[in-house]
Amino acid sequence: MTFVRRCTTVVSATALALGLAVGLTATPASAATYPSCTQVAYYGAGGLVRPEPAVATGNHACTLGRGNQGEPVRVLQKALNLCYGQNIRVDAVFGPQTETAMRNVQQWIKTYVDAGLTVDGIFGPRTHTSTFFPEYWYAMSKYRCGNNLDFKPLPAGY
Secondary structure, eight states: OOHHHHHHHHHHHHHHHTTOSTTOOOOOHHHHHSOBOOEEEEEOSTTOBEEEEEOTTSOOOOBBOTTOBSHHHHHHHHHHHHHHOOOOOOSSBOOHHHHHHHHHHHHHHHHHTOTTOOOSSOBOHHHHHHOOOOEEEGGGTEEEOTTOOOOEEOOTTO
């Protein structure tokens, strides 16, 4: 094999691996590259606790989408309700209601925070970086979201 042919083969294989070949359709990076969020990481100090979806290592480079279930979904649903007023059922199942609420929040993020965000209803790493999660002050049964310093009463069941 000649040097030019070897280089062409390497470049073609690299382009194929990266999905650059003509005619290929790309799966959204959040769905294709990252694992599902399987655990919850807790952050906080001074009596405040902020849970966020994560993978087993505590890394937030993970996704939640239609069909996911468990505590990470419950944490996301609470954030959608408390911080974004989405008023969905908190049942730990990422179904149509949660997907629609996620799309609504992604549209808000795209409009006000990250113009390049894809509105796909999937909670992935890029959406995560701009999503507010409530900080809970359990001793006082209160919470706050984002940069808001005012605490609100925690709804029953939260």
